[in-house]
Amino acid sequence: MGFYDLIFWLFAFISVASAALMVFSKNVIYSAVGLLFAFFGVAGIYVLLAADFLAIVQIMIYVGGILVLLLFGVMLSHKIGGIQLETGTLNKIPAFIVAGGIFIIFFRVINKTVWPLRTTAKEFNPTVEKIGTLLMTDYLIPFEIVSVLLLIALIGAAYIARKERVQ
Amino acid sequence: MPVLNIYVTIFQTFPDKIPDTILTILLMLAGAVGITVLAALLALVGVYLERKISAHMQDRLGPMHVGWHGVVQTLADALKLLLKEDIVPAAADKKLHLLAPFIVFSATIAAFVVLPFSKTLVLSKLNVGIFYVVAISSFVVIGIILAGWASNNKWSLLGGMRSAAQIVSFEIPASLSILVVIMAVGSLNLGDIVEFQNGGILHWLIWKSFPFNLIAFIIFFTASLAELNRAPFDLPEAESEIIAGFHTEYSGMKWAIFFLAEYANMFLVAVIASTLFLGGWSSPFGNFLNYGIFSIFWLFVKSFSLIFIQMWLRWTLPRVRVDQLMYTSWKVLTPFAFLCMIGVGFYMIF
Amino acid sequence: MTIGLTHFLTLSAILFCLGLFAVVTKRNAVTVLMGIELIINAANINFIAFARFTDNDLDGQIFAVFVIVAAAAAAAVALAIVLNLYERLKSINLDEADSLAG
Secondary structure (H helix, E strand, O other), X not given: OOHHHHHHHHHHHHHHHHHHHXXXXXXXXXXXXXXXXXXXXXXXXXXXXXXXXXXXXXXXXXXXXXXXHHHXXXXXXXXXXXXXXXXXXXXXXXXXXXXXXXXHHXXXXXXXXXXXXXXOOOOOOOOXXXXXXXXXXXXXXXXXXXXXXXHHHHXXXXXXXXXOOOO | OHHHHHHHHHHHHOOOOOOHHHHHHXXXXXXHHHHHHHHHHHHHHHHHHHHHHHHHHOOOOOOOOOOHHHOOHHHHHHHHHHHOOOOOOOOOOHHHHHHHHHHHHHHHHHHHHHOOOOOOOOOOOOOOHHHHHHHHOHHHHHHHHHHHHHOOOHHHHHHXXXXXXXXXXXXXXXXXXXXXXXXXXXXXXXHHHHHHOOOOHHHOOOOOOOOHHHHHHHHHHHHHHHHOOOOOOOHHHOOOOOOOHHHOOOOOHHHHHHHHHHHHHHHHHHHHHHHHXXXXXXXXXXXXXXXXXXXXXXXXXXXXXXXXXXXXXXXXXOOOOHHXXXXXXXXXXXXXXXXXXXXXXXHHHO | OOOOHHHHHHHHHHHHHHHHHHHHHEOEHHHHHHHHHHHHHHHXXXXXXXXXXXXXXXXXXXXXXXXXXXXXXXXXXXXXXXXXXXXXXXOOEHHHOOOOOO
């Protein structure tokens, strides 16, 4: 088995096992740790797909930003009784049937479709410069809109999460 | 370097017997082990330096008994910590308690992989080198939060959250000052950044686009001090306030791992600062002694000077309050970092 | 067998279904948010796999950049709402947030 294939199976295993830990664990902090390793596994998959810049962006934003936010959210909304946060689950069987059904549909579609694969050789080129240029030329409007979106989210989140003053 | 020649000869001696994949994996594992050993050794040297420098600044002598002037002291301490009993609080979360120091340590070591020690001596020539270092350092935040939570102790939780808030706030001015450097060089590769500064002290990036790069260097240095949880920003570890913050409930080898991670991180920040602003492995005298083992010497001279300044600041300045800390990050460092970016942008256009 | 497009798409499908299971089943608001993030990551893998294996050179990666940014904004606002919910109801169990139910 080539080196590339080995690394793919390794990172796929890390992603799926951590996602399973996240989904099936009863402790919220364990779910967060599972999500951490799932993000890390997905970043590895991005590197295999020649998206080096995007892998680093994934780690920086998801692990360094969103996961820290989630952990703070869990710890700030924890009852100070010292009880472990248990999440009860209901509707497990119908959810399993639905999720399993959707996965089977995906699997059939993926294997039956004739994808228009590229014919030229695939090289691993650095993508940072190209993404930068594209963001400034072809995709300038989405770039500006997304920066406005971030500003709105920043102001909105800071306002919503403010403690209500007791009148 | 003779060590690398051994690997090359191994590669050439067994071309058919060992499959390519296994050889690649073995080489990578050997590199990883080597970099871990290097980081641990540097951390040990850092601990010894801290004790000696702080002692001399406080007009005392420091460790003198173990070995000549105490050089073996850290080794003795490490041996003691290895044999110490590992106490875990009864109501603590054992798995997370074990996981947290390893996340912090592996994140710090993983950032050593891209550091260029000389023109050819770098473990991985990543194209997104400096960006990778910044991203991997954000794993440390998660480790600290988990450590604070897993100890089941109010002071640990408070220390952990404070430390996480501090590190995340100071990541922004640090990343912006790194961006200032990248704008001038045009590449994220650490080897390219050092090549750009090759040729003597006047080519170093700290003097370009004067005074904006100098301000960026000061901002980066200050923000990194805060990211390391070192004084004057060491509120999360304040001994007089919250005992020891997030590593209160850690003893023995796990505490040693946190300690080593902090000093390895200190060294990492010093090497990054010297690579980005002070010329990395290039000699300050132009082409005089600019090759091979002297490159490593120059890099270590610059890094250890910065480490000396870090320790000097720790033992001279008092600790800041938490609101002063946030004020510094958001209202002083970040606007100045933006100003530097705009200034360097103007330098590049005109 | 060499790793082709279908392998990455199948991995993405598995992650999507796991995230979907978490969103539908879990009662803790933050865990539902984690499931949503997993779904978004699965979709991102899809975009980047297509960017690599088909003729559109980097369109998939640019799209993935915007998806990551939008997901970050969504997570921030959702967590602010969860914190507000906790202030009012003293609990983040979604079963207890039913004051609008008929």
